[in-house]
Amino acid sequence: MSSDIHALSGAYAVDALDDIERAQFERHLAECDTCRSEVDSLLEASGVLAEAVFLAPPAALRDRVLAGIETVRPLPPVVTNVVSLDTVRRKRRFPALVAAAAVVTLIGAGVAVTQPWQDETTQITLSAADRVLQAPDAETWTKSPVTGGTIKVTRSRSLNQAVVEAKGLATLPDGKTYALWLQHDGVMIPAGLLSGEGTLPVVLEGDPGSAEATAVSIEPASGSLHPTTFPIATFEFEQV
Amino acid sequence: MDPLRPEAAGAPSTGGAPVAPDLSELLKLSARGDQAAFAELYDAMATRVYGLAVRVVRDPAQAEEVTQEAFLEIWRMASRYDVERGSATAWMLTIVHRKAVDRVRSAEAATRRDTTYHSQNQAVDHDSTADAAHASLEARRVRAALHSLTAVQREALELAYFGGYTHTEVATMLDLPVGTAKTRIRDGLIRLRDTMGVGA
Numbered sequence A: 001m002s003s004d005i006h007a008l009s010g011a012y013a014v015d016a017l018d019d020i021e022r023a024q025f026e027r028h029l030a031e032c033d034t035c036r037s038e039v040d041s042l043l044e045a046s047g048v049l050a051e052a053v054f055l056a057p058p059a060a061l062r063d064r065v066l067a068g069i070e071t072v073r074p075l076p077p078v079v080t081n082v083v084s085l086d087t088v089r090r091k092r093r094f095p096a097l098v099a100a101a102a103v104v105t106l107i108g109a110g111v112a113v114t115q116p117w118q119d120e121t122t123q124i125t126l127s128a129a130d131r132v133l134q135a136p137d138a139e140t141w142t143k144s145p146v147t148g149g150t151i152k153v154t155r156s157r158s159l160n161q162a163v164v165e166a167k168g169l170a171t172l173p174d175g176k177t178y179a180l181w182l183q184h185d186g187v188m189i190p191a192g193l194l195s196g197e198g199t200l201p202v203v204l205e206g207d208p209g210s211a212e213a214t215a216v217s218i219e220p221a222s223g224s225l226h227p228t229t230f231p232i233a234t235f236e237f238e239q240v
Numbered sequence B: 001m002d003p004l005r006p007e008a009a010g011a012p013s014t015g016g017a018p019v020a021p022d023l024s025e026l027l028k029l030s031a032r033g034d035q036a037a038f039a040e041l042y043d044a045m046a047t048r049v050y051g052l053a054v055r056v057v058r059d060p061a062q063a064e065e066v067t068q069e070a071f072l073e074i075w076r077m078a079s080r081y082d083v084e085r086g087s088a089t090a091w092m093l094t095i096v097h098r099k100a101v102d103r104v105r106s107a108e109a110a111t112r113r114d115t116t117y118h119s120q121n122q123a124v125d126h127d128s129t130a131d132a133a134h135a136s137l138e139a140r141r142v143r144a145a146l147h148s149l150t151a152v153q154r155e156a157l158e159l160a161y162f163g164g165y166t167h168t169e170v171a172t173m174l175d176l177p178v179g180t181a182k183t184r185i186r187d188g189l190i191r192l193r194d195t196m197g198v199g200a
Helices: A005-013 A019-031 A033-050 A059-069 A085-089 A095-102 A116-133 B023-031 B035-057 B060-080 B088-105 B109-122 B128-132 B137-147 B151-161 B167-173 B180-196
Strands: A138-143 A150-156 A161-167 A176-184 A187-193 A213-220 A233-236
Touching (some): A005 A033, A005 B180, A033 B035, A033 B180, A059 B035, A116 A150, A116 A161, A138 A233, A150 A213, B023 B088, B137 B180, B151 B167, B151 B180, B167 B180
Antiparallel strands (some): A138 A150, A150 A161, A213 A233
16 A cells, blocks of 8 residues: 555556555545646646557447447436535546545545645544444454454444454565455455554445455455455454 | 647548537537537547557557447546546546556456566667657647656656556566656656646
8 A cells, every 4th residue: 555645646647556546546536635636637648648649440430439329328417516515526527536426435544644734634534433433333343363463343334334453463574465355245345455564443445334244364565356365354244 | 619728639630620629519519419519529539549549458459449438438428527627638538548458457468468568678669659649730749748758757657658557567667666656657747747738
């Protein structure tokens, strides 16, 4: 996980983030006006690179595209609710960002606290973890992986959020990290990374409210799309 | 017609209208289901979209698929374009580039990486981008802007933008510490932006 998520703006603008970084950065964008306006300007600049490559496609492609649109309904515009300033702020131009805005999930506290210029994000992030930990319907599971230490998962179904805290986890070699997963329909979906040895609470990405389980595994630092090692801890959630 | 957006001109068309179409207006009409407007949009953007797709995915047949997917996405998402946030061209190329990169990173990409990594790593042609630019006033500005980049910025940017590699992969390919590639990419884009006077 990057220690300075702001610095990913350029790589984001040229699609040079892996899926996990991209998801993290898009969540960050939903919270950070500075990054959003920088990304907008860098996307303009990346368009300049494409100025240099012109190539006429086969004529038949035009017919296929124009035939194709007949079967596709254009999406409605994002309708701004004048009551909510927050909604105005979250209006998005880029398709991926529309998705990011819809999911009000916050990046892990470990990323934000080292960034003084992200004061707003830091506060929101910390309170997000606190909100889960202090939720009236908070449920807690604790496990001690054989590799050492303890991992505690707290989930609030009403908030649809969960927080992972860890103590005394084994220090991993360079290039490895503790990765978090949520299981839906038997499939493990990336839910973020523990920063360092997980001493800071991390809010899981995704929908813990409907997940069957959460798990922690050791993965390459760049992240994985699926667990590549057997999880060191798995927490089964009770289903409604 | 917005005179401040010369880049909206698209490819020089053969015997087309003397003025370039207003792409953001065409997008707005497309969002309402105006297929004729979208056809005009296609004609203005096709060479750029297909050119970018070929450059990234390399295989012409796959580039056609990416082009088609991207145009359908542009049609579907047209209402989400926000003129306040940038040019119509950049918005469309963002969609195209994402589609192209997603394509090369899919499972099939592993093969391509294995076979092309070596040549990529050995020689990034620093002039390939600029040389391919078409001969117009706008292209000369682009060329000048690309030349304003340092060699290492351009190298990192080209691997990321045209190669479709992640910044971590770019760092490895260039024997850079992790974190350096993303900085070069960002610095390069900022320099391009400032030289071209584009963006906010």
